Amino acid sequence: MKRRAAITFTAALLGLGFWSLTALSADDDEKKAAQEAVLKLVEAMNKGGDVKGQIAAITQKFDELEPIMWVYKPKKKGGIGMGPNGVDDIELTIGKMGGPKYKMTPKKIADLKDDLIRAGELSKAIAAIAEQDKYAQNYAKKDLAKWKNYTKDMKKGADELIQAVKSENADKIKKAATNLSKSCTDCHSDFRE
Numbered sequence: 001m002k003r004r005a006a007i008t009f010t011a012a013l014l015g016l017g018f019w020s021l022t023a024l025s026a027d028d029d030e031k032k033a034a035q036e037a038v039l040k041l042v043e044a045m046n047k048g049g050d051v052k053g054q055i056a057a058i059t060q061k062f063d064e065l066e067p068i069m070w071v072y073k074p075k076k077k078g079g080i081g082m083g084p085n086g087v088d089d090i091e092l093t094i095g096k097m098g099g100p101k102y103k104m105t106p107k108k109i110a111d112l113k114d115d116l117i118r119a120g121e122l123s124k125a126i127a128a129i130a131e132q133d134k135y136a137q138n139y140a141k142k143d144l145a146k147w148k149n150y151t152k153d154m155k156k157g158a159d160e161l162i163q164a165v166k167s168e169n170a171d172k173i174k175k176a177a178t179n180l181s182k183s184c185t186d187c188h189s190d191f192r193e
């Protein structure tokens with residue numbers, strides 16, 4: 001009996017191992033697919049084309065926002081990230097940038113310009129996805145209006161950031177980074193489990 005119990009136990013462990021392996025790879029595929037879809041949406045938005053169809057397709061394909069929002073993670077974690085080789089986490093970097101200790105020098109502006117514009121563009125695209133009713137219903141049934149407002153704040157902060165970076169104005173960049181980052185943390189603290 002003892003031996004049999006051990007075999008059952010080992011089999012259960014193996015089963016669990018295989019299960020988590022497949023779960024992991026499905027997850028990664030989903031994140032990859034979401035990242036491709038978000039980048040395509042950014043491209044279409046930049047061209048000023050009609051993006052409704054793309055947003056509808058994304059909303060239909062992804063039941064959760066996690067794989068979509070994953071683009072903010074560093075590249076080595078499967079996101080897009082920012083900085084050299086995407087080593088930095090966009091969410092953390094933008095959060096720090098708005099803080100009182102962060103000095104936004106002309107050199108930093110020059111170094112980060114493209115990355116910050118990209119972060120703004122990604123955020124506009126993700127806000128346009130997150131504002132869809134399906135996600136509001138999934139995550140914010142109790143207060144749909146609040147959810148929608150956070151997606152508006154996110155869009156506005158992203159627009160401000162893009163404009164500020166283009167004007168190379170350090171104070172405006174810090175202010176826009178603060179506003180954009182606030183939209184993330186506000187929504188997360190209310191609606192992310």
Ligand code: HEC
Pocket residue numbers: 064065066069070071072073090091123130139147148150151154180181183184185187188191192193
């Ligand atoms: C309107 C609400 C809302 C806004 C605004 C929002 N998020 Fe999220 N975010 C969520 C929710 C909800 C989840 C959890 C999704 C899940 O687990 O299914 C999430 C998940 C994430 C994740 C996935 C990993 C994790 O930590 O859970 C990252 C990264 C992320 N958000 C970054 C951001 C950043 C950066 C911004 C702002 C630029 C932002 N989000 C703005 C609602 C929001």
